[in-house]
Structure formats: structure tokens, C-alpha cells
Amino acid sequence: MLRLKKNVELPSISPTGFETPLSEEERAIQGSVHRFARDVLRPIGRELDRMTPEEVIAPGSPYWVAMMEAAKLGLDPQLIAQFPPEMAVRIESIIGEELGWGDAGLACSLGVASAPLMMAQSVGNQELIDMCMGKVxxxxxxxxxxxxxxxxxxxxxxxxxxxxxxxxxxxxxxxxxxxxxxxxxxxxxxxxxxxxxxxxxxxxxxxxxxxxxxxxxxxxxxxxxxxxxxxxxxxxxxxxxxxxxxxxxxxxxxxxxxxxxxxxxxLKDEFAGNLAAMWSHVGVGMCQAFTGAARAAFELALAYCHERKQGGGLLIEHQMTQLRLGDMLRRLEMARAVARRSLAFARMSPQTHPYASAQAKVSVTEEAMKIVHEAFQLFGGNGTTREYPIEKIFRDVRSALIEDGENYILTARLGGLASQLYQNGWTKE
Ligand SMILES: Cc1cc2nc3c(=O)[nH]c(=O)nc-3n(C[C@H](O)[C@H](O)[C@H](O)COP(=O)(O)OP(=O)(O)OC[C@H]3O[C@@H](n4cnc5c(N)ncnc54)[C@H](O)[C@@H]3O)c2cc1C
Incomplete structure (x- = not known):
């Protein structure tokens, strides 16, 4: 039924954009992960960005603080799995986005840190579970x-x-x-x-x-x-x-x-199936994290346009700037939609596939790159300096086009998969 309005009001908006209403639990999870991303991941990510790789991993480095603080949040995938499937997907997506919004590199580090444990739990081997529990x-x-x-x-x-x-x-x-x-x-x-x-x-x-x-x-x-x-x-x-x-x-x-x-x-005959299952499941994590990185870039650009004056007024007052911000926001919405859909497919479909996860990673990271590129451009010369955080996000997102599979290769493999599905009857009716 059409809901009639008396006035044109601003739309409902959440940190994750044009979102249908979140439940109380969802909002609480989003709030606590957002605070962690803002107060821990973001400042530590910036600090680590300027350190040498040796300093990053040295005992006492802020990297270990981030890992320890993350453990305290208790974001166990098995906890999320207790929610109804659609809600679990949204919660997992929101968590991944917030972490990527905080720092994409740390989000990836946290994501992959539990890969061996997740596998041990899937095969149900207690010795292996004990071996992986609490380990990076x-x-x-x-x-x-x-x-x-x-x-x-x-x-x-x-x-x-x-x-x-x-x-x-x-x-x-x-x-x-x-x-x-x-x-x-x-x-x-x-x-x-x-x-x-x-x-x-x-x-x-x-x-x-x-x-x-x-x-x-x-x-x-x-x-x-x-x-x-x-x-x-x-x-x-x-x-x-x-x-x-x-x-x-x-x-x-x-x-x-x-x-x-x-x-x-x-072993031998189970290798490809195991790799396919792992990649299908874990590959979609990248989508949520880089939606978050893109959102961080958009938010920085939006704020900057409300501060910087050129052409007789604030950047935001110019139509061309509104067009550029609008383009970034619609791409962000698109990236999030793809990220969520692929996560839902990976968690709920009876027959998942690594290339279904991978194609979403390609789309999200390509859109994220476009958003970050435009944000960088909106900052003008300031964007090129290390004083402003946008250049770091630009570098972080650039690596994602190769991480977890190079984007051209993944796209070519999707084309090959389309052909196999066609030969198997898909689209022929
Ligand atoms: C940030 C980051 C994190 C990563 N994390 C992990 C990780 O946790 N674990 C892990 O094991 N690996 C990881 N990787 C590695 C990543 O998976 C590989 O870098 C990626 O799969 C590409 O492999 P490559 O770098 O050897 O490039 P190559 O495979 O050598 O590709 C080089 C170029 O050749 C092209 N090319 C390759 N093959 C073909 C072909 N058959 N036909 C036509 N063109 C081709 C590609 O398109 C690409 O442009 C990570 C990489 C990055 C950047």
C-alpha cells in the first residue's frame, strides 16, 4: 500500500545508508563495532601505516593492541549464526563494513586470522580446534x-x-x-x-x-x-x-x-572441493570490508565539501560538486547491495561457488576504487598529502583489486562459468 506523505521529509538514513529499519540488537552491534572501528582500528591503522613492516609486527606494536581489543569484542561467527539467516547476513555485513570503515588492512587481518579455526570447526576436529583457538x-x-x-x-x-x-x-x-x-x-x-x-x-x-x-x-x-x-x-x-x-x-x-x-x-580428491568451499565462504568478507573503506572515503569527501571554499562559496554549493558526491553515494549504495547479496548467497544458497563470491569482490572493489579516486580528487592538492587520511584509503583500496584474486582473472573466470552454466541449460528456456 502506498504510504501518503503530507510533506517531503528527509529519508531515513543509517550509517550504512538507505537501510530498512534495524532491530535493536542490530543497532547495538553496529554501535559497538563502530565505536571500536573509530576509537581503535582507525587511529591504530594510521599509526601502523607510517611504520616500517618490521615495526608493525614487533612485540608491543599497536598492531597487537588492535588484535587484543578485537578479541574482547567477541565477534564469533558462531554467535552471529544464532540469528535467523537473513538477519545473520545483515549483521555480518554490518560488522564487516564497520571494520573496513575503521581500517581495511586491519579488517583483512582480523578476517583471515580465524581462517584455520573456522576450517577446524567445519571438519569438527577437536584437536585442531584446540590448536587454533585464540591463535592468529x-x-x-x-x-x-x-x-x-x-x-x-x-x-x-x-x-x-x-x-x-x-x-x-x-x-x-x-x-x-x-x-x-x-x-x-x-x-x-x-x-x-x-x-x-x-x-x-x-x-x-x-x-x-x-x-x-x-x-x-x-x-x-x-x-x-x-x-x-x-x-x-x-x-x-x-x-x-x-x-x-x-x-x-x-x-x-x-x-x-x-x-x-x-x-x-x-586429501587428494577433496582438495578442490575444500578450496572452493573456503573461497566461497570467506571471499565475501572482502566485499563488506571494502564497502566500508569506500564509505569512509565518501564521508571524508562529504565533510570536506562543507568546509572548503572555492568559486565564491563552499564546494558543496556548486552543482558540479553535488553531481560528484551523488555519483559517489549511488556507487556506494550499489557496492553495499552487491556485498550483501553475495554474502546472502554464500551463507544461504544450497550450492555456493567461489566465482559467485569472487565476482562480487570484483564489483565492490572496482566501485570502491572509483569512489576513493573521486574523493581523492575532491580534496585537491590536500588529497596528495599525508596530512589528510584520503591518500591512505586510496592506497588501501588499490591493493584490493589484486588481493584474493586479481580482478581481470576473476572476471574471466566468471565468463567461463557463465558458459558452463549455459551449456548446462541455464537461460535456454
Ligand atoms: C593485499 C593482498 C593480500 C593477499 N593475501 C593473500 C593471502 O592471505 N593468502 C595468499 O595465499 N595469497 C594472498 N595474496 C596473493 C593474491 O591472491 C595474489 O596476488 C593474486 O591471486 C594474484 O597472483 P600474483 O600476484 O602472483 O599475480 P599473477 O598471477 O602473476 O598475475 C599477474 C598478471 O597476469 C595476469 N594473468 C595471470 N594469469 C593469467 C592468465 N591465465 N591469462 C591471462 N592473464 C593472466 C593477471 O591478470 C595479472 O594482471 C594477497 C595479495 C594481496 C595484494
Whole structure:
């Protein structure tokens, strides 16, 4: 039924834009995560941004304060799962957005920190759960020679004359023990600080690294939860990089590392399914965090336009500036809508898919980049200085176009998936 109005009033608006009314619980969660993002993540993120990577990870660094304070918030995914599904999705999205609004790098660090625990809980292995509980985790997959190639699922993703490389790290799987040699890339988020890893790698089960079946030649793989204090494990120099400098990244080296076979969570035939499940589930976290980063940029630009005077008045008084802000806000709404929809699909669909999560990550980060770029431009010369926070958000968001899969590759894979769905009957009726 049409609700008639007597006057034109301003619309309902929440920190997360044109939102349908939040319940009391939702508002309370949003409020407490927002305060944490504002009072802890944002100032610490700025501080860490100016430190060297070595200083960021040193004992006593503000990074550890952020991690400890986050733990106190008690944002356990299992708590969120107690809400009805649609509400749980909205709560998870709001939490992720607030964290990304505070600091995108720290939001990513916090997100990935629980990856090994989440996997241990999913397989229901108490020994592994105990091993991961309260620890900083990482998700180790890419390697120097196996970047985009680390996550291929279909034959057409590798050229006909090529094959997926074994990569720089691999496992020899014995009856009771697994021996690991090699290294991960310097991009592994939390790689330089993690105490436990959810590790994906090629594996030899006694019959070589490759097998050939109706899907062509494929690399055998293994997924393990590895405590990172085992003999033979060492770290590279923490990575110095353009953006998300609050997120510690770095190589992890394995020299004849012996891991009990019971730490494996997916063997040979279960590898691809495990990777697909993990990526489908976790990949949507990036969408919420970078919606938050984009919102932070929009809010800064909106405030600046109400302070800066040019052309005889405030920037906001000029129609062209209103157009630019309007364009940023509609993109932000679009990014949030995609972020929420993909999160709902990842949490509620009976058949999720990594490329469904990945396409949303592409859309959200591309929109976030456009918003941050425009915000940067609105700040004029001030935007280019380190005195103003916009240049940091610009750098943080730029990295997200490559993080968790490079955007062109992910888009190409979506096209390949569309073709497979078409061949399977989709759109033909
Ligand atoms: C901030 C950040 C956080 C990250 N966190 C993690 C993490 O937690 N764990 C982890 O394991 N990794 C992580 N990564 C690594 C990330 O997943 C990879 O950087 C990404 O998948 C791309 O791999 P690459 O850097 O090796 O680039 P490459 O794969 O070498 O790609 C380089 C260029 O080549 C193009 N290209 C690649 N393959 C093809 C092809 N088949 N056809 C045509 N063009 C191609 C790409 O489009 C790209 O432009 C992170 C990266 C960043 C930036």
C-alpha cells in the first residue's frame, strides 16, 4: 500500500545508508563495532601505516593492541549464526563494513586470522580446534610461481599446451606423516605473524603430483592445518607495500617440516572441493570490508565539501560538486547491495561457488576504487598529502583489486562459468 506523505521529509538514513529499519540488537552491534572501528582500528591503522613492516609486527606494536581489543569484542561467527539467516547476513555485513570503515588492512587481518579455526570447526576436529583457538591464523595458498594459478578449478583455465605448476611448496604424503618443503608467496596475509596456517599445496601421494582423468591433467593437492612453530618453519622479511600497511604480509618457508597426517583436512580428491568451499565462504568478507573503506572515503569527501571554499562559496554549493558526491553515494549504495547479496548467497544458497563470491569482490572493489579516486580528487592538492587520511584509503583500496584474486582473472573466470552454466541449460528456456 502506498504510504501518503503530507510533506517531503528527509529519508531515513543509517550509517550504512538507505537501510530498512534495524532491530535493536542490530543497532547495538553496529554501535559497538563502530565505536571500536573509530576509537581503535582507525587511529591504530594510521599509526601502523607510517611504520616500517618490521615495526608493525614487533612485540608491543599497536598492531597487537588492535588484535587484543578485537578479541574482547567477541565477534564469533558462531554467535552471529544464532540469528535467523537473513538477519545473520545483515549483521555480518554490518560488522564487516564497520571494520573496513575503521581500517581495511586491519579488517583483512582480523578476517583471515580465524581462517584455520573456522576450517577446524567445519571438519569438527577437536584437536585442531584446540590448536587454533585464540591463535592468529593465516590462509596460505599463493606461491611465487603459483599466483592466479593457485586457484584454478576448470580445465579451460589453463592453456591446452600447459598445465598447472606444482608450485614452490609441496607435500609428500606418507602413511602417518606428511613432509613439507618449499615456500609461500610474500603476499600471505598475516604470514609474518600467524601462529597457525590453513595451508593449501600440491601433494605427492606416492604416485607423483599429477593425475589424469576425464577432466584432463590435474595437480594433486592437500589441505592442512599447520602450527607455525614446528621445526623447519621460518619467515621471510615482512613485506613493504603500497597499501593495507597495517596488514602484516610475508613469506613462510618450510624445510623438511614433518606434520602428523591427522592435521590434514582434505586429501587428494577433496582438495578442490575444500578450496572452493573456503573461497566461497570467506571471499565475501572482502566485499563488506571494502564497502566500508569506500564509505569512509565518501564521508571524508562529504565533510570536506562543507568546509572548503572555492568559486565564491563552499564546494558543496556548486552543482558540479553535488553531481560528484551523488555519483559517489549511488556507487556506494550499489557496492553495499552487491556485498550483501553475495554474502546472502554464500551463507544461504544450497550450492555456493567461489566465482559467485569472487565476482562480487570484483564489483565492490572496482566501485570502491572509483569512489576513493573521486574523493581523492575532491580534496585537491590536500588529497596528495599525508596530512589528510584520503591518500591512505586510496592506497588501501588499490591493493584490493589484486588481493584474493586479481580482478581481470576473476572476471574471466566468471565468463567461463557463465558458459558452463549455459551449456548446462541455464537461460535456454
Ligand atoms: C593485499 C593482498 C593480500 C593477499 N593475501 C593473500 C593471502 O592471505 N593468502 C595468499 O595465499 N595469497 C594472498 N595474496 C596473493 C593474491 O591472491 C595474489 O596476488 C593474486 O591471486 C594474484 O597472483 P600474483 O600476484 O602472483 O599475480 P599473477 O598471477 O602473476 O598475475 C599477474 C598478471 O597476469 C595476469 N594473468 C595471470 N594469469 C593469467 C592468465 N591465465 N591469462 C591471462 N592473464 C593472466 C593477471 O591478470 C595479472 O594482471 C594477497 C595479495 C594481496 C595484494
Amino acid at each position: 591464523g593465516c590462509w596460505a595458498s599463493t606461491q611465487p610461481d603459483r599466483g592466479s594459478d593457485a586457484v584454478t578449478f576448470y580445465r579451460q583455465e589453463i592453456l591446452p599446451h600447459g598445465k598447472q605448476p606444482v608450485g614452490n611448496i609441496s607435500a609428500k604424503v606418507g602413511a602417518d606423516e606428511i613432509v613439507i618443503n618449499g615456500q609461500y608467496s610474500s603476499w600471505v596475509s598475516n604470514g609474518s605473524v600467524a601462529q597457525v596456517a590453513l595451508a593449501y599445496m600440491a601433494a605427492d601421494y606416492g604416485d607423483g603430483f599429477y593425475r589424469t582423468d576425464e577432466n584432463g591433467t590435474q595437480t594433486n593437492g592437500i589441505v592442512l592445518i599447520v602450527p607455525l612453530d614446528l621445526p623447519g618453519i621460518s619467515r621471510g622479511k615482512p613485506l613493504d607495500k603500497i597499501g593495507q600497511r597495517a596488514l602484516p604480509q610475508g613469506e613462510i618457508f618450510f624445510d623438511n617440516v614433518k606434520v602428523p597426517k591427522r592435521f590434514a583436512v582434505a
